[in-house]
Amino acid sequence: MSAAMTTETRATETPGSQTLTLSKAINSGLRRALEDDPKVVLLGEDIGTLGGVFRVTDGLQRDFGDRRVMDTPLAESGIIGTAVGLAMRGYRPVCEIQFDGFIYPGFNQIVAQVAKLHYRTQGAVKMPITIRVPFGGGIGAVEHHSESPEAYFAHTAGLRVVSCSNPQDAHTMIRQAIACDDPVLFFEPKRRYWTKGEVSTELGPDTLPMEKARVVRQGTDVTLVCYGPLVITAMDAALAAEAEGVSIEVIDLRSLSPIDFETVEASVRKTGRLVITHEAAQFGGIGAEIAASITERCFEYLQAAPARVTGFDVPYPAAKLEEHFLPNLDRLLDAVDRVMLKRNSLTGWGE
């Protein structure tokens, strides 16, 4: 098989390399950021004594004190708005929004203040704020605990939006996000918090920049673009397709704003086929932007219309229905068939 895994598995012999869950990898990244820069402060609900509802900040308040790791009152706008003031005072706040669906009370401060202050002040005021958001479904949760609101923020100029898919990226990217002078929405795939992987804490000149996508599997027939929780699903789909003789190139987008179109475009020029997947609803989503942009950039290379495999344009459903809402391996393979112009679920389907 030519489709070799190119997940850039880190050399396990690297000093500081260890096996961590994605959750612990973020924890170690936060710890490192707190150690490296006294201006880094963490704010959020239950992030102190409890260590966060997902334990991502476990032990950090104990080791850095309650002024650097602050349990805040239960108000998301308050968390973000306070972070704005701290940033103006020279701090680098890292805010935790406890669950994706809880971010909306803070939406105004994010899109009207955090995103715009640098522009409004003609560059005088920087907003090096990181907003961590556990996101996505697949954990059988109640309402407001499984959402994927990333497109709202990717649509907003002034914000950077990223999502990690594996422990190494989780560690590296949270440190890159905190070090970035721009505000970063950092989407953490909550159903992958317990995924384990080798994590090196060494960042160097060779470390992939935060805004770059990564080709996690090379292929020749179809480009499959994904991010966050669906990267593992996409890799599984690629493996299954390989058994059917279809070679899939999987791209972990990592950055949702800006999007590394160069990497996606280079892949599509090679494969001629594009499938995009995300848990978020389809309408006006990241997939729509990629399909449109890639079509604009290299229409003449496309051998089939781009296909999207996404959550439906419905509110996030009850837990017992989420298996129907969430993209999965079979729906990805169905879309692969579509772009391969093979028989698929829509063959013969009409309005």
Add this chain to the structure above:
Amino acid sequence: MLRTTASEEHLETELLGLDFVQLLTPDGTRVTNPRFDPLVADIGPDELKALYEEMIVVRRIDTEATALQRQGQLGLWPPLLGQEAAQIGSARALRRDDFVFTSYRENAVAYCRGASLTQLMPVWRGTALSGWNPYDIGMATPAVIIGAQTLHATGYALGCAMDGVDSVAVAYFGDGATSQGDVNEAMVFAASFDAPVIFFCQNNQWAISEPVGLQAQRPIAERAPGFGIPSMRVDGNDVLAVMAATRVALERARSGGGPTFIEAVTYRMGPHTTSDDPSRYVDPEVQAEWAGKDPIARVEALLGSLGAMTDDFRAAVQEKADAAAAELRAGCLGLPEPEPLTVFDNVYATPNSGVERQRSQYAAYLATFGVAE
């Protein structure tokens, strides 16, 4: 250090009291007040003359800016007419290292903080989204979203405390803003963390057309103690009372006493903005009543009774005001038009491939018209 239970002790608010603080009556009578008098003991006739002059100047600026809008030179202007004492009395109590977060009507505050007259103009002429570098004058650029800045002030104050300095953050907002979640969240955060912040509410009785009675059923100052924040209610048209109250709050904040709330009771004598028509909702009798409480007239009366209101002084103040108006007008008309491609500047602090691509493509588009970059 966080409290694990809510305090049942009586608030210090009882020390500050919710009695209406007034040191100078509308007819210019200086009222003695044992608690607040010492805080303005340094304001002698000369200092009073300086405050008077500043109020005249900012009123003249306000008039000129309104005229500029009527002449089509500004897109919009939010007059502060009637609120001169509230803004100058508070802003003149501050130190350079304090930091101010305001809404959009605080042009007298900006003047006191050191914004040039020209710097007041870009936002309203539409040549830029802000007129000054916040770090140059210790004042954030105005927040248009109502109440948002109160959280910024709270966060900044928290940073001051963490830095171990005694600088204070001041949030200016109006009566309408007190209905906003952000203002209430700011008070919760400030109280929980003892942030050295002053919540300075100019209750000018109106949120565009909505009277304060739609926002609050009790005096606004009464709200703060419920958050654990001591509160004062002062005559916002009395520059001395405002200054005294601000100094009380500053002293509390600098000495680790945490946040204080000040309700400066004043009146918006003009429209909400130049786009507004208050004749649709303002009762002329009420307006006339407030005209009798003018913040400048009472200082003039006091200066007169002190024998300080000489013809020479009056002429000098007028001259200064007219010069300010001329400077404002010249500064406004002289503002450069922004270059087209600057629309892409400063969206991000770090290079961004998406914005750069659009800039490059738009430059190519403009080039087809022969427009230079």
